[in-house]
Amino acid sequence: MSNTTRGFKWLSGPYLLWCVGFTVIPLLVIVQYAFTDTTGAFTLSNILAILDPIHSKAFLFSLEIALGCTVLCILLAYPLVLVFRRLHLSRGKFMLFVLILPMWMNFILRLLAWQMLLSNNGIINNLLIRLGLQPLAVANTWISIMIGVIYEYLPYMVLPIYNAITDIDEGVIQAAQDLGADSGTIFRKVIFPLSIPGLKSGITMVFVPSMTSFVIADLLGGGRLQLIGNIIEQEFNRSMDWHLGSGLSVALMVFVLISMAFTMKSENVVEEEGRQWRVN
Amino acid sequence: MPESILELKNISKTFDGKKVIDHLDLTIYKNEFITLLGPSGCGKSTLLRIIGGFVQPDEGRVFCNGVDITDLPPEKRNLHTVFQKYSLFPHYDVAENIAFGLKLKKKSKEYIRDKVKYALRLVNMEGFEHRKPNLLSGGQQQRVAIARAIVNEPEILLLDEPLGALDLKLRQEMQRELMKIKREVGITFVYVTHDQGEALTMSDRIIVMNQGLIQQMGDPKSIYDEPQNAFVADFIGESNIITGIMRKDCLVEIQGQDVMCVDTGFQKDEPVDVVIRPEDLSIVPEGAGFIDGLATDVIYQGAYYDIRVLADDYEWAIQSVNPVMCGTRVGLAILPENIQIMHKPRSADEEVIRGK
Known part of the structure; x- marks a missing residue:
């Protein structure tokens, strides 16, 4: 058996090359930039620049958007998935397909469409005015950014949770019912705990990208509202200060890694809570 | 005359145009071990699911202690099912699985602890309290499933081919154990199987079913010795x-x-x-x-x-x-x-x- 695995190991070569060339080396370069100044001397100032009021404000705003997006995606995903599960299998699959369909369109195009929908004299406001209602002033506000990130990342929350929940054996749910659990209890004690692995990947796939995105804020925030991603992008592309850009990137990366570690731990807490069930 | 506990009156059920149960009447008595026996597709499992509340009959009523329970959902019925696939909760350990029903009934911690202990002893699984189900063998999982149902003290225990997935030797061992458990807890067992040997070994009364109809009912000896038609004769042992x-x-x-x-x-x-x-x-x-x-x-x-x-x-x-x-x-x-x-x-x- 080890012979066969060895024989096929070289197949991962191209990916390894890709990975080293386009992930590992650039990362090392960024780290090197982050800890040096223009003269090449070691410094922590690029990293600590995250504490600068302008930067920390953008950072906290990013955090708010990412947390809000993650929580709202979770709240939207569970009812959706539970409905999908109830539907006849083929119809549930179709609904899922409808949900994923927009993902086949280009990311920028989707955002431009939202921009047109939400702008002050956009389609939605036109419609509201025609209906004699107050137009919305959401264009270039945090609300439109929030709508954008939720729209972009909701499928990444729904899919893993859907997979986890459809994997649950119907017999297990019937057993819970048989033992006296109503549908709320079945969700709390059986479906939700068993969906946690899916929730875990969902959070990873929604929180991290919504924390670090900058295109969405660019297009839907009108350039007035800046996420930390926008600031990093500006340091690289406009100010050409690669050292500062790298420093902020590394600070952000460390924060994301820590918060992910924390997420894994807090899920254990959720599991622990299920343990009030523990006997003895 | 023994006291009846469950009465099925004029039950019919059709799936996809196929009549699975056809105007069936059946009375189940307190404390008996009754087996629904028949080939696959004879309606025995559907009948059990109707009793359990997982399937609604098209026609007919189900009475438990004289009360009409036809429209009660499974969680409101004082009967529990042991499923063929065990269906243990994979995220709970053995003790938590067994305690599930008792927790929902908000029993005290001490009560639950004693009950779980008792149930584990009953099914011969002491010391496995904190194992996760995926670390148990099929036979052990089924023991836990039985314990999980029995701790709730149901009036009737429904067993849906509970030994079907086990190998022959383990099955025979579990048959003996089920009979022992039955004697000890003294509740009514309704057992579904297609294995005539199993039915003959364990039952007080056997209901032989085919095509949604009861072919014959009686104690194992009368079913074996005096089959009333060729189907029963052929199905029960070689003839x-x-x-x-x-x-x-x-x-x-x-x-x-x-x-x-x-x-x-x-x-x-x-x-x-x-x-x-x-x-x-x-x-x-x-x-x-x-x-x-x-x-x-x-x-x-x-x-x-x-x-x-x-x-x-x-x-x-x-x-x-x-x-x-x-x-x-x-x-x-x-x-x-x-x-x-x-x-x-x-x-x-x-x-x-x-x-x-």
């Missing part, structure tokens, strides 16, 4: 079923030979089905039995030999402790009381005769 003609009371013609039997009440020269169990036939020298034939196949089965004797185009199955040589001519003998005579069905439809 020789051959056409005969009833010459007069206590005399039947089988393959042109008059043979003494003990059955009466048939019309003169009525064609009948004759049922003879393989173990009731004995091999005798040629000419000494009611018929002679050629031994075509002899298979050693451990406790007995499985012998086939071809006589007049009919292949008799015989179980005998003494071997014969393949290819020799032998006679077959039978005691009159071991012959079971049944009316021939008038049509294929009548093959399924309604139980009494």
